Amino acid sequence: MNWDDxxxxxxxxxxxxxxxxxTCAEIYLSGRDKSRIIPLSLALFGIHMAAGWLWPVxxxxxxxxxxxxxxxxxxxxxxxxxxxIVILQAGGWARKQLAPENRVSEFFLLxxxxxxxxxxxxxxxxxLMVFLGLELxxxxxxxxAAYEVLKMRSAEAGIKFIxxxxxxxxxxxxxxxxxxxxxxxxxxxxxxKQMQGNSLEALGFIFFFAGVAFKISLVPFHFWxxxxxxxxxxxxxAYLSVISKGAAVFILMILLMGFAPLLTDLxxxxxxxxxxxxxxxxxxxALRQRNLKRLLAYSAVAQAGFIMLGFMSSQQDGKASxxxxxxxxxxxxxxxxxxxxTIEMHTGKEDIGDYEGLYRTNPRLSLVxxxxxxxxxxxxxxxxxxxKFFLFMTVASAGYYLLLTxxxxxxxxxxxxxxxxxxxxxxxxxxxxxxxxxxDGWMRAGLVICVAGIVALGVASGVYDAIYALCAHL
Amino acid sequence: MGTEAIIVFFIAAVxxxxxxxxxxxxxxxxxxxxxxxxxxxxxxPTQGPTHxxxxxxxxxxxxxxxxxxxxxxxxxxxxxxxxNIGLTxxxxxIIFILILGLGLLYAWKKKALIWx
Amino acid sequence: xxxxxxxxxxxxxxxxxxxxxxxxxxxxxxxYLFGVLTAIAGFYFLIGYHFLGAVQLTVYAGGIVxxxxxxxxxxxxxxxxxPTPDWSRVAVAGALCVAGAVMFVQLLxxxxxxxxxxxxxxxxxxxxxxxxxxxxxxxxxPFEVVSILLLAVMIxxxxxxxxxxxxDDSSPEKQAP
Numbered sequence: 001m002n003w004d005d006x007x008x009x010x011x012x013x014x015x016x017x018x019x020x021x022x023t024c025a026e027i028y029l030s031g032r033d034k035s036r037i038i039p040l041s042l043a044l045f046g047i048h049m050a051a052g053w054l055w056p057v058x059x060x061x062x063x064x065x066x067x068x069x070x071x072x073x074x075x076x077x078x079x080x081x082x083x084x085i086v087i088l089q090a091g092g093w094a095r096k097q098l099a100p101e102n103r104v105s106e107f108f109l110l111x112x113x114x115x116x117x118x119x120x121x122x123x124x125x126x127x128l129m130v131f132l133g134l135e136l137x138x139x140x141x142x143x144x145a146a147y148e149v150l151k152m153r154s155a156e157a158g159i160k161f162i163x164x165x166x167x168x169x170x171x172x173x174x175x176x177x178x179x180x181x182x183x184x185x186x187x188x189x190x191x192x193k194q195m196q197g198n199s200l201e202a203l204g205f206i207f208f209f210a211g212v213a214f215k216i217s218l219v220p221f222h223f224w225x226x227x228x229x230x231x232x233x234x235x236x237x238a239y240l241s242v243i244s245k246g247a248a249v250f251i252l253m254i255l256l257m258g259f260a261p262l263l264t265d266l267x268x269x270x271x272x273x274x275x276x277x278x279x280x281x282x283x284x285x286a287l288r289q290r291n292l293k294r295l296l297a298y299s300a301v302a303q304a305g306f307i308m309l310g311f312m313s314s315q316q317d318g319k320a321s322x323x324x325x326x327x328x329x330x331x332x333x334x335x336x337x338x339x340x341x342t343i344e345m346h347t348g349k350e351d352i353g354d355y356e357g358l359y360r361t362n363p364r365l366s367l368v369x370x371x372x373x374x375x376x377x378x379x380x381x382x383x384x385x386x387x388k389f390f391l392f393m394t395v396a397s398a399g400y401y402l403l404l405t406x407x408x409x410x411x412x413x414x415x416x417x418x419x420x421x422x423x424x425x426x427x428x429x430x431x432x433x434x435x436x437x438x439x440d441g442w443m444r445a446g447l448v449i450c451v452a453g454i455v456a457l458g459v460a461s462g463v464y465d466a467i468y469a470l471c472a473h474l
Numbered sequence: 475m476g477t478e479a480i481i482v483f484f485i486a487a488v489x490x491x492x493x494x495x496x497x498x499x500x501x502x503x504x505x506x507x508x509x510x511x512x513x514x515x516x517x518x519p520t521q522g523p524t525h526x527x528x529x530x531x532x533x534x535x536x537x538x539x540x541x542x543x544x545x546x547x548x549x550x551x552x553x554x555x556x557x558n559i560g561l562t563x564x565x566x567x568i569i570f571i572l573i574l575g576l577g578l579l580y581a582w583k584k585k586a587l588i589w590x
Numbered sequence: 591x592x593x594x595x596x597x598x599x600x601x602x603x604x605x606x607x608x609x610x611x612x613x614x615x616x617x618x619x620x621x622y623l624f625g626v627l628t629a630i631a632g633f634y635f636l637i638g639y640h641f642l643g644a645v646q647l648t649v650y651a652g653g654i655v656x657x658x659x660x661x662x663x664x665x666x667x668x669x670x671x672x673p674t675p676d677w678s679r680v681a682v683a684g685a686l687c688v689a690g691a692v693m694f695v696q697l698l699x700x701x702x703x704x705x706x707x708x709x710x711x712x713x714x715x716x717x718x719x720x721x722x723x724x725x726x727x728x729x730x731x732p733f734e735v736v737s738i739l740l741l742a743v744m745i746x747x748x749x750x751x752x753x754x755x756x757x758d759d760s761s762p763e764k765q766a767p
Contacts, residue, residue, distance in 0.1 A: 063728055135739060140743070554717075570737045
């Protein structure tokens with residue numbers, strides 16, 4: 001092996017370097033200097049993210065066990081942006097809550113390890129690497145969900161997450177072993193060729209899919225979502241709702257559209273049903289939520305259903321619409337979670353009722369929330385509209401008009417509960433609204449990036465075209 | 475090694491252990507009285523559940539043991555073929571050990587290795 | 591001969607797994623699980639995968655069961671006896687299990703894993719050479735990723751388990767004269 005070839009794995013190696021540097025800093029620095037780790041971590045990851053966007057390369061390493069190309073590079077870079085915003089928004093929380101308890105750097109380290117697992121999962125050329133990446137991306141998150149373990153609800157979130165995640169991993173592994181039993185190979189490229197489309201492969205695929213669907217929180221596998229989002233620290237919930245879900249969507253896309261052509265009929269039907277179920281049930285449950293974190297959790301479930309619409313076409317447009325929607329969803333959802341986090345950190349309130357009259361005391365936060373919610377709902381000038389528009393176009397061009405109708409109805413339902421929050425913030429008057437909340441600089445920077453993303457992606461039409469061009473070769 | 479050897483081993487194990495137990499049951503003189511069933515031969519009889527809740531420290535040690543157990547497992551095949559595979563194998567094993575060594579250092583610094 | 595051992599081991603695994611699931615005492619379940627994991631190591635030895643058998647014994651039987659037993663002993667109420675579920679739940683769960691098993695057996699009989707090659711000779715040399723081979727058919731990348739996985743898990747476990755200590759530590763300091 002030529003050592004220069006390792007440059008193909010630049011993304012992973014960079015992140016590994018960041019992880020190792022921060023671990024060394026944690027070991028080296030004494031207790032009082034620990035708060036310096038926050039700017040250090042943010043700076044290092046910022047450099048990693050910026051350098052990650054450059055020079056997309058294409059090739060294989062380790063005998064095809066690792067592969068990368070322009071599209072995979074784009075997926076990783078999108079995940080990078082999301083993680084950067086998440087840790088930026090967590091900066092103030094880390095300083096206020098974690099620094100006194102001397103566990104700042106672990107928060108970053110766990111998030112990054114999980115991200116590294118996602119890199120390897122998306123880049124895997126081999127089912128073994130897919131599974132290993134899946135594990136590496138899941139296990140640290142369980143620790144993160146229980147990060148405030150002395151709070152009962154956080155501990156509960158952690159235990160719920162690790163139990164369901166363990167079950168999902170076991171089911172995935174069973175699916176992989178059935179696929180291996182039927183085809184005799186782990187290598188993804190051979191897997192597609194060896195498949196005969198028999199029922200054993202179908203069962204193996206369904207098991208594998210169930211494990212991934214747990215991470216995307218599609219409907220029969222979504223029960224952990226609201227409890228974990230509610231109990232876990234808000235940053236972790238944001239991470240779960242965007243990054244974790246995004247990586248799982250990406251790997252599903254790569255496997256289904258790239259390597260399992262024989263099973264297309266099967267999974268299109270499965271996803272057709274699950275998309276309807278996920279959208280509808282997610283939205284209907286979101287209607288009755290009063291706790292904002294739970295509401296956002298069910299909204300995330302419903303959005304996952306929308307993402308599944310893109311799988312109806314395995315052509316270029318399907319892939320491009322999924323990736324574009326993930327990018328848009330990332331900015332919108334992180335903005336909403338950022339506002340919730342700011343309010344919760346300073347006042348401890350997280351119910352819709354507490355947000356009444358928020359506009360009078362905190363006009364800027366309310367405006368950010370308004371933009372985020374409108375983008376999630378898909379109101380025209382904002383990016384969210386185009387994200388949904390391209391997904392609907394995919395469904396329409398694939399000819400599933402019933403599904404399209406249900407999706408449009410669901411968009412209207414979702415608009416209702418997003419507007420409930422907007423009404424509470426802008427129209428309701430409250431005798432004792434929340435006091436003025438001054439967010440810290442990092443959170444502000446994170447929110448500004450999100451808002452810029454929401455507005456810019458809605459205006460710039462070139463982004464979708466660029467993604468579309470990259471999707472030509474998966 | 476044939477499977478016959480294993481069978482013989484199994485049978486021998488069952489016969490020797492089981493035979494010993496049966497023989498002692500048959501041959502040994504027994505005397506029973508209720509006091510022999512007490513948990514202690516002296517002191518006050520215990521009341522309520524006698525199990526105590528373990529400290530979390532045990533768990534921490536167990537998990538650290540498990541992690542380095544796994545590391546050891548992965549290093550065994552490397553150690554066997556170390557001479558044949560040359561520099562690449564050496565470097566990759568060193569990276570492996572260094573990353574886990576960093577973990578050990580971290581555990582040390584976090585006082586996870588101290589019994590409290 | 592091998593068949594006899596295979597069926598003995600299978601019977602042991604099946605009965606012990608059932609007992610592990612059905613037992614209403616946590617600690618007993620863990621001990622039955624230990625039996626299951628050991629018997630699985632027997633399978634590996636039977637098909638000549640000695641290294642894998644040793645791994646099964648050291649990691650699963652030796653490490654994970656100890657971990658499970660420790661975590662059971664960490665709970666408040668070790669003697670806690672799980673309530674027996676009502677018969678309707680048992681019936682539903684049993685029916686689902688039987689249905690799943692029937693479906694599985696049907697599927698497995700239809701296709702006999704024909705494409706999987708017969709296991710090659712797998713002594714430690716082969717394992718080592720394959721594990722550390724960076725080229726095609728080698729597993730060097732997973733080998734390295736495992737180290738990162740272990741590091742991440744170690745950090746996660748320490749930061750969660752140590753937290754109670756740090757809080758406990760801080761309170762006596764405040765009370766100290």
